[in-house]
Each structure stands twice: as structure tokens, then as C-alpha cells.
Amino acid sequence: MTSWRTKVLPPLLAIVFSLLICSVALLISGSDPLSAYWTMLKQLGQGTTAVDTVNLATVYYLSALAVAIGFQMNLFNIGVEGQYRFAGVWAAIIGGALHLPPVLHALVIIVVAVVAGVVYAAIPAILKVTRGVSEVISTIMLNAVVGGIVAFLINPDQFGVLTGNNLRTQVIDPSGRVPGIPLGDASLFGFVIIVAVIGAGYWFLLNRTRFGFELRASGESPTAAAAGGVNSKRMTLIAMLLSGGVAGLVAMPELLGRDFSYAITSTQGYGFTGIAVALLGRNHPGGIALGALLWAFLDKSAVSLETVNVPKEIATIMQGAIVLSVVVAYEVVKRADLAAAQRRVGRALSGGKPASVAEGGAI
Known part of the structure; x- marks a missing residue:
């Protein structure tokens, strides 16, 4: 069983380490680290920053959940970026063409987004289980392809509308x-409620269903899972499709809560951010939520640094340091936890005596 240290300490150590790195960088540049950090914290209480942070965290959370589903199977779904963009443009096209009653209209758009995400994720999934093609390679290639697909679909000759200098x-x-x-002068995405339900469903699926057990078992030991009757290819296919379905929802909070159309200039990069947030949250829905809030906070509060003559890129350095250090921190804590467990087993086997005494007696 994983101890609390393995779950909690790594992200905390990663955050502390990134703060130290950024502090050194700020000191070298002649800036005051405490002043910079306090400025970022104060920004949360100004204007709509707090609500904007939660709204952005909602998007990051969905992206990280999509990545985490793949991680549970030891699958590296880098294609979340392409999957959510493919789903977003199709959901916007069909949603803009339909005229349905309230609730039903939004439901249809959400279903279209999920199906489109599944369809785009099915390509690397099928290649993986039938030809053994690495999902990393295939999803990277599909991420590049989706840019052309979006540009083609939003072209005025297809489904696009020219608004000013922007196609949408x-x-x-x-x-x-x-x-x-x-909430005051701002508006929280209503989609945050749907996201909370999805997070709860993800936790229930992994921890309270047979499928979740088989998914985690296949990820931890494919050989042992196969010996227990689990079809690894089937689990790989389902995990990739589930990941794609959740990825298809990444663009929905902004599409249905703010933009109401998909433009050629719509924000990109959410899929790659999801990888970092999933790592930071250790693939746990609660941890991912905290990681998404932290990442969104760093993004939204970074602009305030310029008021104290500190480059806003310091927040990017902090994010990068977190990504680099979180993996190292997980491994360090995991090894310390394993060593402690081995010592406990050694004491139990020796009847509470030191291992050296027990070995000497046995000899």
C-alpha cells in the first residue's frame, strides 16, 4: 500500500525546490524574491483574477484527467492536445448549426465533443494494439495533423465565418x-460542476469497480494481469478511448461558457499542460485539482510581476522547475519508503532483533 509520504511529499518537495530555484534566479537578477511572491499572491484578490484562475484550472483539470487515465495503463497519451482541438472544432461546427431547446442543445454539443475525442484517440489506440506502434509517436504526429484539419474546417469555403481578421x-x-x-464582477464557468462530477466518476471508476482494478493492475504489471485473465490489448484500447473522450471535453468550458464559437486563434497548449498537472497530482483526482489550481494561479498572477520590475517569465521558470523536480521527488520518496518497508520486514523476520544478530544466530 502506498504511504502518505509517497502521495504527499513529492509534490510538496517539487514546489519547494522550484521556489528555491526561482529565488536564486531572482537574487541573481537583483530582485527581491519575497516581494515577487507576495505580489503574485496579492494579485489573487484583485479584479477577477481569482475567478479567472478557477476557470483556467477547470480546463487544466480536464486535460490532466485525460492524461492520467493513460498513465494508469502506463500509456503516454501526448495526443490530448490534438484530441481536444479536433473535438472542439467539430462540437462548435455542429453546435452552431443546430437549433435545439435549452439543455438538449448543450447536451448534444457535449456528446459530439466526447465522440470526436474518442474517434481521434482511436487512431493511435488501434495502431498500438494491432501493430504495436508507440502511442507517443503516433499521437505526436496526430497533434501536428490537427492544425491542418482545424484550418481546413474553419475555412470560409467549409464551415468558417470571417469575423474581422479572424476565422471562426x-x-x-x-x-x-x-x-x-x-461571482462579483466575474462569472465562474458553469461547466465546473460537470467537471467535478467527471472527477468523482474517475475516482469511483478506478477505486470502486472491477474495470478500475484491472486497469491499474495492467499498468503496474501486465504479466501478472495477463496471468489473472486480463486482456492487456483490450485494456489498452479502452484506456486510450476513455482518455480521448475526456480530452474531447477540454475545450468545452470555454466554448460553452465564454467564446461560443471556435476560432483559428483559439488557445492551444492545454494538452501539454495537462501532462505536467497529472504528474504533479500523481494521477489522483484530488491531487490533480490542486495541481491545476497551482498551475492556473502561476499563469494568471505572472503578469503582476511586471509591476515590481520582475520578468513574468519567472512563473514559467517555476512551472518548469516543478515538472523537472516532481519526477525526481517521487523517485526519492518512493525509494525511502521502500527502504523503510524493507527494514520493517527485516525486523519482523528477525523477531525484533537487529538483522546482523539474527543472521549471526542463523549461521
Whole structure:
């Protein structure tokens, strides 16, 4: 059983280590680290920053969940970036063309996004189980392809509309939108409730169902899982499709809660951020939520650093340091935990005597 140290200490150590690295960088540049960090914290209480942080964290959370599902099977689904963009553009096209009653309209758009994400994830999944093609290679290639697909679909000759200098899909009717939750001068994405349900479903699936057990077992030891009657190829296929389905929802909070159309300039990079957040959260829904909030906070508060003559890129350095150190921290704590467990077993086998005494007696 994994101890609390293995779960909690690595991300904490990674955050502390990144703070130290950034502090050194700030000192070298002649800036005050405490002043910079305090400025970032104060930014949360100004304007709509706090709500904007939660809204962005909602998107990061979905992206990280999609990545985490693959991680449970030891699959590295780098294709979340391509899957959510493919799903987002199709959901916007179909959502903008339909005129349905409220709730039903939004539901159809969400279903289209999930199906589109599954379809785009099915390509590397099928290649993986039938030809043994690495999902890393195939998803990277598909990430590059999706840019051309989006540009083609949003072309005015297809489904695009030229608005000013920007190409975008038809605007989705109010009936297809997810109402926001007013908080002062800002509005929290209503999709945050759906995301919370998805997170709870992810936890239940992994920890309270046979499928979740088989998924984790296949990821930890494919040989042992196969000996227990688990079809590894089937689990790989399902895990990739589930990951793609969740990835298809990544663009939905912004599409249905703020933008109401998909543009050629729509934000990119959420899929890659999800990898870092999933690592930071140790693939646990609660840990991922905290990691998503931290990442969003660093993104949104970075602009405040310029008020104290500190480059906003220091937040990017902090994020990069977290990614680099979190893997090392996990391994260090895991080895320390394993060594402690071995010592406990050694004491139990020796009847509470030191291992050296027990070995001497045996000899």
C-alpha cells in the first residue's frame, strides 16, 4: 500500500525546490524574491483574477484527467492536445448549426465533443494494439495533423465565418450554452460542476469497480494481469478511448461558457499542460485539482510581476522547475519508503532483533 509520504511529499518537495530555484534566479537578477511572491499572491484578490484562475484550472483539470487515465495503463497519451482541438472544432461546427431547446442543445454539443475525442484517440489506440506502434509517436504526429484539419474546417469555403481578421465557426445559440455562476464582477464557468462530477466518476471508476482494478493492475504489471485473465490489448484500447473522450471535453468550458464559437486563434497548449498537472497530482483526482489550481494561479498572477520590475517569465521558470523536480521527488520518496518497508520486514523476520544478530544466530 502506498504511504502518505509517497502521495504527499513529492509534490510538496517539487514546489519547494522550484521556489528555491526561482529565488536564486531572482537574487541573481537583483530582485527581491519575497516581494515577487507576495505580489503574485496579492494579485489573487484583485479584479477577477481569482475567478479567472478557477476557470483556467477547470480546463487544466480536464486535460490532466485525460492524461492520467493513460498513465494508469502506463500509456503516454501526448495526443490530448490534438484530441481536444479536433473535438472542439467539430462540437462548435455542429453546435452552431443546430437549433435545439435549452439543455438538449448543450447536451448534444457535449456528446459530439466526447465522440470526436474518442474517434481521434482511436487512431493511435488501434495502431498500438494491432501493430504495436508507440502511442507517443503516433499521437505526436496526430497533434501536428490537427492544425491542418482545424484550418481546413474553419475555412470560409467549409464551415468558417470571417469575423474581422479572424476565422471562426458559427456562434452557438444561447440554448446551447452552459450558464455561468456570477461571482462579483466575474462569472465562474458553469461547466465546473460537470467537471467535478467527471472527477468523482474517475475516482469511483478506478477505486470502486472491477474495470478500475484491472486497469491499474495492467499498468503496474501486465504479466501478472495477463496471468489473472486480463486482456492487456483490450485494456489498452479502452484506456486510450476513455482518455480521448475526456480530452474531447477540454475545450468545452470555454466554448460553452465564454467564446461560443471556435476560432483559428483559439488557445492551444492545454494538452501539454495537462501532462505536467497529472504528474504533479500523481494521477489522483484530488491531487490533480490542486495541481491545476497551482498551475492556473502561476499563469494568471505572472503578469503582476511586471509591476515590481520582475520578468513574468519567472512563473514559467517555476512551472518548469516543478515538472523537472516532481519526477525526481517521487523517485526519492518512493525509494525511502521502500527502504523503510524493507527494514520493517527485516525486523519482523528477525523477531525484533537487529538483522546482523539474527543472521549471526542463523549461521
